Amino acid sequence: MINNEEKSDCDMKYKNMNKALLNLDEFCEYLGIGKTKARELLHDPKNKFTVRIGSRLYAHKKKLDEWLEYQVERR
Numbered sequence: 001m002i003n004n005e006e007k008s009d010c011d012m013k014y015k016n017m018n019k020a021l022l023n024l025d026e027f028c029e030y031l032g033i034g035k036t037k038a039r040e041l042l043h044d045p046k047n048k049f050t051v052r053i054g055s056r057l058y059a060h061k062k063k064l065d066e067w068l069e070y071q072v073e074r075r
Contacts, residue, residue, distance in 0.1 A: 019061065020060065020061055020062070021051055021058040021059065021060060021061065022058060022059045022061055022064070023056070023058055024038055024039070024042070024057070026059075027042070027058075027059045027064075030059075030061075030064075039057075042057040042058075042059065043057070047067060048063050048066075048067065049063035049064040049066075049067050
């Protein structure tokens with residue numbers, strides 16, 4: 001049986017994965033990486049998935065998924 005807290009976590013994760021832009025915490029959760037590595041990836045000028053709004057960095061989910069597919073195919 002799923003309690004309300006677990007259901008809320010599941011709903012939140014599903015909602016976050018339908019967003020166009022992922023913030024740092026969502027990006028970390030989506031890729032299963034830590035904040036240090038996430039910041040390194042978001043600051044890398046070679047990637048095409050980083051979106052800067054003011055001083056904040058976000059990952060454009062669709063472009064991130066394309067980048068991930070490319071990384072998998074390269075191997």
